Amino acid sequence: MDVLIVGSGGREHAIAASVAKSSKVNKIYCAPGNAGIGQIAECVDIGAMEFDRLAAFAKEKAIGLTIVGMDDPLVGGIVDVFEAEGLRVFGPRKNAAILEGSKAFSKDLMKKYHIPTAAYENFDDANKALAYLETASFPIVLKADGLALGKGVLICNTVEEAKQGVQSIMLDKQFGAAGNCMVIEEFMTGREVSVLSYVDGKTIKTMTSAQDHKRAKDGDQGLNTGGMGTFSPSPFYTPEIDAFCQEHIYQPTVDAMAAEGRPFQGIIFFGLMLTQNGPKVLEYNARFGDPEAQVVLPRMKNDIIEVMEACIDGRLDEIDLQFEKNAAVCVVLASDGYPVKYEKGFEIHGLEHFENKEGYYCFHAGTKLDANNKFVTNGGRVLGVTAKGADLKQARENAYLATEWIEFDNKYMRHDIGSAILEQ
Numbered sequence: 001m002d003v004l005i006v007g008s009g010g011r012e013h014a015i016a017a018s019v020a021k022s023s024k025v026n027k028i029y030c031a032p033g034n035a036g037i038g039q040i041a042e043c044v045d046i047g048a049m050e051f052d053r054l055a056a057f058a059k060e061k062a063i064g065l066t067i068v069g070m071d072d073p074l075v076g077g078i079v080d081v082f083e084a085e086g087l088r089v090f091g092p093r094k095n096a097a098i099l100e101g102s103k104a105f106s107k108d109l110m111k112k113y114h115i116p117t118a119a120y121e122n123f124d125d126a127n128k129a130l131a132y133l134e135t136a137s138f139p140i141v142l143k144a145d146g147l148a149l150g151k152g153v154l155i156c157n158t159v160e161e162a163k164q165g166v167q168s169i170m171l172d173k174q175f176g177a178a179g180n181c182m183v184i185e186e187f188m189t190g191r192e193v194s195v196l197s198y199v200d201g202k203t204i205k206t207m208t209s210a211q212d213h214k215r216a217k218d219g220d221q222g223l224n225t226g227g228m229g230t231f232s233p234s235p236f237y238t239p240e241i242d243a244f245c246q247e248h249i250y251q252p253t254v255d256a257m258a259a260e261g262r263p264f265q266g267i268i269f270f271g272l273m274l275t276q277n278g279p280k281v282l283e284y285n286a287r288f289g290d291p292e293a294q295v296v297l298p299r300m301k302n303d304i305i306e307v308m309e310a311c312i313d314g315r316l317d318e319i320d321l322q323f324e325k326n327a328a329v330c331v332v333l334a335s336d337g338y339p340v341k342y343e344k345g346f347e348i349h350g351l352e353h354f355e356n357k358e359g360y361y362c363f364h365a366g367t368k369l370d371a372n373n374k375f376v377t378n379g380g381r382v383l384g385v386t387a388k389g390a391d392l393k394q395a396r397e398n399a400y401l402a403t404e405w406i407e408f409d410n411k412y413m414r415h416d417i418g419s420a421i422l423e424q
Contacts, residue, residue: 001064010365011290036364075101120185146178200316229417338380353405
């Protein structure tokens with residue numbers, strides 16, 4: 001079959017690399033894609049939110065399966081549009097993608113179905129939110145209700161900081177309409193773990209664990225970003241924690257969505273906090289995490305198309321989901337100044353070092369080809385350099401070695417991705 005992938009980042013490049021390994025696939029298209037994806041797929045100049053154009057293209061090319069990588073089109077209802085046209089598509093429908101699209105919805109869902117999460121209150125009135133802060137305990141977390149590119153979360157240590165946060169999110173609309181409603185929740189402490197899962201509406205199969213690094217600078221300093229690097233598996237995600245989450249978080253979430261008349265088919269990303277009082281849900285996403293996909297998918301043994309088709313057909317229970325018994329680390333090479341202000345258009349050198357190199361990957365996030373057919377930077381997060389190893393320590397060494405192969409002006413990265421591993 002021919003496959004269409006919707007999206008343009010490192011996550012979509014990782015998906016495309018997995019799809020390319022499938023014996024079921026003839027040709028891959030990606031809309032809109034990027035320069036790196038263009039090496040394994042034909043990039044199509046259609047935006048991820050142009051649902052009708054995408055559906056028309058899928059019909060014209062007789063696409064056998066469309067995979068939606070990004071959150072915006074899923075929350076916007078792209079799956080509903082494709083299904084109405086009789087097209088086969090992987091991802092949740094609009095009424096299920098609300099699990100990520102509205103933090104207020106997901107918090108209320110967890111409260112109703114007794115899924116462990118932080119205590120919280122929802123607000124659609126800035127004055128009520130400000131009044132609530134006068135009696136709150138600190139630190140505290142403010143979250144824009146809607147999609148905000150992974151940046152709509154503020155951790156506030158004082159009431160003054162929190163009031164400024166309400167001003168930014170709800171009144172100044174720093175994140176646009178995403179800030180029309182806001183969640184204020186207790187600040188949880190502990191190790192963060194990300195667990196991705198495949199879901200077919202009733203059955204859930206979890207993937208190997210991972211841990212993301214959201215802050216821009218070493219030592220978890222600086223602003224929140226879309227992710228500066230990640231490692232997999234997490235040494236803190238023990239079999240005991242997995243058993244607890246399977247019983248109290250994962251399956252209950254799938255069952256809750258079904259009970260609400262919103263059966264979920266696709267990927268559920270569970271952002272977990274391993275607190276002193278047990279694992280709790282920090283957030284849900286309705287798609288692969290980025291950069292988590294860049295360490296999880298290279299370790300997956302299964303044919304990704306077989307797994308996705310089983311999700312669509314409601315027979316995920318037939319799949320024996322398996323991952324390699326090794327480790328992977330991804331270090332994001334960004335443009336200095338990200339996530340606020342940065343320059344683009346610098347030539348990237350050294351990509352050839354990754355060609356046919358087993359266990360090393362360079363996933364493109366913000367790249368394009370210039371007029372001379374040279375790879376140049378075209379975003380804040382430019383590349384995800386991923387390497388495998390027998391264990392996390394070796395994978396980390398390999399990944400940081402591989403970052404030295406790449407050069408471009410303005411190159412910036414964190415130097416402590418996976419440093420928690422070394423503390424073990």
